[in-house]
Amino acid sequence: MLKSILFLFLFVFGLNLSAQDKKEETAFFIKSIFENTMESGECYSWLQELCTQAGPRLSGSVSYDQAANLMAEKLKQIGCDTVWLQPTYVKKWTRGEKEEAKIIFGDKEKSSVPLRTLALGNSPGTPITGLRAQVIEVKSLDELDSIGNQVKGKIVFFNRPMPAGTLKSFRAYGATVDQRSRGAGVASKYGAIAVVVRSMTQNIDDVPHTGVTVFYPERGEKLIPAFAISTKGANLLSLLLKKESLRLFLKSNCQLDQDSTLAYNVIGEVRGIGKSNKIIAVGGHLDSWDVAQGAHDDGAGCVQSMQVLSTLKMLGYPPRNTIRCVLFSNEENGLAGAKAYKKWSDENGEQHIAAIEADAGGFTPRGFTCEGDTSIFRKYFKLVQAKMDYLEPYDLYLKPGGSGADIGILKSQKGILMGLSVDSQRYFDYHHTERDRFEAVHHRELRYGAAALTSMVYLLDGINWESP
Amino acid sequence: MLKSILFLFLFVFGLNLSAQDKKEETAFFIKSIFENTMESGECYSWLQELCTQAGPRLSGSVSYDQAANLMAEKLKQIGCDTVWLQPTYVKKWTRGEKEEAKIIFGDKEKSSVPLRTLALGNSPGTPITGLRAQVIEVKSLDELDSIGNQVKGKIVFFNRPMPAGTLKSFRAYGATVDQRSRGAGVASKYGAIAVVVRSMTQNIDDVPHTGVTVFYPERGEKLIPAFAISTKGANLLSLLLKKESLRLFLKSNCQLDQDSTLAYNVIGEVRGIGKSNKIIAVGGHLDSWDVAQGAHDDGAGCVQSMQVLSTLKMLGYPPRNTIRCVLFSNEENGLAGAKAYKKWSDENGEQHIAAIEADAGGFTPRGFTCEGDTSIFRKYFKLVQAKMDYLEPYDLYLKPGGSGADIGILKSQKGILMGLSVDSQRYFDYHHTERDRFEAVHHRELRYGAAALTSMVYLLDGINWESP
Numbered sequence: 001m002l003k004s005i006l007f008l009f010l011f012v013f014g015l016n017l018s019a020q021d022k023k024e025e026t027a028f029f030i031k032s033i034f035e036n037t038m039e040s041g042e043c044y045s046w047l048q049e050l051c052t053q054a055g056p057r058l059s060g061s062v063s064y065d066q067a068a069n070l071m072a073e074k075l076k077q078i079g080c081d082t083v084w085l086q087p088t089y090v091k092k093w094t095r096g097e098k099e100e101a102k103i104i105f106g107d108k109e110k111s112s113v114p115l116r117t118l119a120l121g122n123s124p125g126t127p128i129t130g131l132r133a134q135v136i137e138v139k140s141l142d143e144l145d146s147i148g149n150q151v152k153g154k155i156v157f158f159n160r161p162m163p164a165g166t167l168k169s170f171r172a173y174g175a176t177v178d179q180r181s182r183g184a185g186v187a188s189k190y191g192a193i194a195v196v197v198r199s200m201t202q203n204i205d206d207v208p209h210t211g212v213t214v215f216y217p218e219r220g221e222k223l224i225p226a227f228a229i230s231t232k233g234a235n236l237l238s239l240l241l242k243k244e245s246l247r248l249f250l251k252s253n254c255q256l257d258q259d260s261t262l263a264y265n266v267i268g269e270v271r272g273i274g275k276s277n278k279i280i281a282v283g284g285h286l287d288s289w290d291v292a293q294g295a296h297d298d299g300a301g302c303v304q305s306m307q308v309l310s311t312l313k314m315l316g317y318p319p320r321n322t323i324r325c326v327l328f329s330n331e332e333n334g335l336a337g338a339k340a341y342k343k344w345s346d347e348n349g350e351q352h353i354a355a356i357e358a359d360a361g362g363f364t365p366r367g368f369t370c371e372g373d374t375s376i377f378r379k380y381f382k383l384v385q386a387k388m389d390y391l392e393p394y395d396l397y398l399k400p401g402g403s404g405a406d407i408g409i410l411k412s413q414k415g416i417l418m419g420l421s422v423d424s425q426r427y428f429d430y431h432h433t434e435r436d437r438f439e440a441v442h443h444r445e446l447r448y449g450a451a452a453l454t455s456m457v458y459l460l461d462g463i464n465w466e467s468p
Numbered sequence: 469m470l471k472s473i474l475f476l477f478l479f480v481f482g483l484n485l486s487a488q489d490k491k492e493e494t495a496f497f498i499k500s501i502f503e504n505t506m507e508s509g510e511c512y513s514w515l516q517e518l519c520t521q522a523g524p525r526l527s528g529s530v531s532y533d534q535a536a537n538l539m540a541e542k543l544k545q546i547g548c549d550t551v552w553l554q555p556t557y558v559k560k561w562t563r564g565e566k567e568e569a570k571i572i573f574g575d576k577e578k579s580s581v582p583l584r585t586l587a588l589g590n591s592p593g594t595p596i597t598g599l600r601a602q603v604i605e606v607k608s609l610d611e612l613d614s615i616g617n618q619v620k621g622k623i624v625f626f627n628r629p630m631p632a633g634t635l636k637s638f639r640a641y642g643a644t645v646d647q648r649s650r651g652a653g654v655a656s657k658y659g660a661i662a663v664v665v666r667s668m669t670q671n672i673d674d675v676p677h678t679g680v681t682v683f684y685p686e687r688g689e690k691l692i693p694a695f696a697i698s699t700k701g702a703n704l705l706s707l708l709l710k711k712e713s714l715r716l717f718l719k720s721n722c723q724l725d726q727d728s729t730l731a732y733n734v735i736g737e738v739r740g741i742g743k744s745n746k747i748i749a750v751g752g753h754l755d756s757w758d759v760a761q762g763a764h765d766d767g768a769g770c771v772q773s774m775q776v777l778s779t780l781k782m783l784g785y786p787p788r789n790t791i792r793c794v795l796f797s798n799e800e801n802g803l804a805g806a807k808a809y810k811k812w813s814d815e816n817g818e819q820h821i822a823a824i825e826a827d828a829g830g831f832t833p834r835g836f837t838c839e840g841d842t843s844i845f846r847k848y849f850k851l852v853q854a855k856m857d858y859l860e861p862y863d864l865y866l867k868p869g870g871s872g873a874d875i876g877i878l879k880s881q882k883g884i885l886m887g888l889s890v891d892s893q894r895y896f897d898y899h900h901t902e903r904d905r906f907e908a909v910h911h912r913e914l915r916y917g918a919a920a921l922t923s924m925v926y927l928l929d930g931i932n933w934e935s936p
Binding site: 395423444 | 893
């Protein structure tokens, strides 16, 4: 409370400060953000509640609703001016009973080797007795195109590894994830009856990584069963295929509802003292895969975004613009939350002068990447870059780059869009697996990221965006 | 092999390249360093061998000798021009039988509460039956000075926490470690019979952290028993002391040999094509505390330094200067290894134009801090800074700052001294505890650090230090 009054005092009377004094005040405020967040940020305990009380929470599930209510409650406790649940409609996908994958030896299935597997999100189930077919290995969609109808009636095995030599793990992911996201759809056009995909990780281990696969029926694609197998399993299968032709047995029980289910975006805001339609948003996605507690992906980004509001409130900061925390639904398998939010925001005549997404795991932050409509990007980038000296003591950079899956579509509102960039070396140990649990997040790394986000929001709020 | 020839070709014929071509060649070589190290760097498996085959290795111990031989063997396999063991003489300290600490309630010791504890390095043992005395809490050496002789015959309890609000963990450590390193010595002058010290970590848990304590008998200090207790234990003791006066029971069986024991520095080098006395050294310390596998502290720094030579050899790089990997003995409790190395180097008329120490844990690197004799520092800093664009894609900074405990004394040779700076948020989960095991190091983070070191050594080797 004392602190709140102190800062309110500083800000109200700060209007007459000299340029040098203002710089010192800004640096001091950022120091306070870091000290307070590192010492007593609540984000870590919120994450624990989210992961253990709501748990895995694919949008449309009961636990997703629990998570939404839990987080809304926290946002109210923080002291937001408004907290609300925004309806979005999602296609609910369920995994059903545990899936199975086996390598079958011989025509009469005399022996088999089980493969650790997870069905891919949005994929359909196999027949109830499973399916058996010859498996053909390819390294890429291009290779699949080159062999085309040879895969008819067969199972396609996509086995291009995420390159270990690529330092930045998200870049390695980006270079290989097409196999998972589009492999099944493309293979179906050539008559394949199922696909298995090497898991998206640079590790060699026995942990399968799920993730969404996307079908375009309007392009003639059929929904066929799709599975991720572990990297060890993929290596084994590939090795065996060098010696002989093999069949796989696959069984899954997934279901994708055709009806839409309600799943809420959770939104809290602190209103600015300036124009009411100018927004600075910070957010993550509240949904997670059904096999994971979603601690890194993306409970971390959610609780860090909530921490932004909490710390600014606690320090008594009166924002110029409306600062809004948005927890999106359905990032993992449809982006319905992002679309609903954008539509609503447009209809209300809002402009997001800035939005930041935190969806790369709760690891030590390295900085921010940013993008924006070409009409404003160079100018806005320079305005933010001019503030980066304040973040130098905290080792945070600003670079052009992507923002996030949920906020990317806000580009038409002509603000600057940012992604919190974090150390990515451990991310694919956890991503879309049962290992993505609360214990995998470090309290100090999570808080460091939250302090970075808060500082950036504070700096963005201090920029005169109309300046020539 | 193909690669070796390729790079040799590039380097031999590279002498006539244009400035732009040279820049591209340098960038390409650094890219190769990162790709090769991340994909197939051996440092991670070397670390596993060091941690599990030699294990805990305080200098003077049998396992230290095993570690020295093991690492020397690896340096030979790498293909160093010379590998040798350099004798250094250390005072061997042993913990002996497991130590004990208890809070005693009442005069007749009707009840007691055990505290998790580790004796501090270089401290003497208690009497064989232990010791019992009243405990007095202080927060600092200054507070101890202010109460002075009141501690006579008593146990001093140092309880100033490592501040959680301080983002950079080493800074928080630096602000509090005087209690551990000097508390016992200073308390002995006021007649205290023992000390207990709150463990050096920002966590609140039940893990005691050992570390060295230093006595100066020449200043009238006596060697008295000294213990670290866990932060939870410290909080409990402090809470109880607010209500009543308490005694502690302390028992330890430590011994510090008066005779010197042989403990080798391990050195390997690849000779340069230029003057033979110009050295670029990279190193860490091979000794670890007796309770720890010393994975982060500092097996990581050792194997990363070895990786530098291995990668440069593998890529066929012919260095201008002699590139040397030095694994120091006795960093933890005496620095005898560093002193012996410096003396030998001076006697041989060498100049370390640059030296880098890696001793902050095997975490993701953030950059390099550097220092040097004032007569050369500004010039040398600028020469290195001019190369930092090459490391920008790998998110590595260069800042003025400390180098390392082992190489700091090389300053008189008037080269630039650097420390590999890494993400420090998790370091004090492990530092000087039984938790500092191989499993605590991530393969990609370790390799990232090794690639950073290799790239810096390569850049340093390319600098014309004589330039005006």
